[in-house]
Amino acid sequence: MALYQNLGGDSGVHSFEIFSDRIIITFSTRVTYEYTYRSAGRDNIEAMKSLALQGKGLNSFINTNVKFNYSRKI
Numbered sequence: 001m002a003l004y005q006n007l008g009g010d011s012g013v014h015s016f017e018i019f020s021d022r023i024i025i026t027f028s029t030r031v032t033y034e035y036t037y038r039s040a041g042r043d044n045i046e047a048m049k050s051l052a053l054q055g056k057g058l059n060s061f062i063n064t065n066v067k068f069n070y071s072r073k074i
């Protein structure tokens with residue numbers, strides 16, 4: 001997993017791993033969730049991938065757009 005850069009300084013995201021049709025995110029609480037095209041929608045997953053790579057805005061995006069639409073808790 002790649003560490004999230006947290007350029008905003010106040011993110012709840014710790015790290016992430018990107019796949020073609022999903023993203024796995026570990027939060028600062030060390031709880032890990034998998035979000036997939038099927039569970040959260042392709043557009044949301046692609047936006048999450050982009051934000052993860054940018055290091056800013058991912059936690060806010062999740063809370064606003066996908067919240068509990070994860071495919072599984074790991």
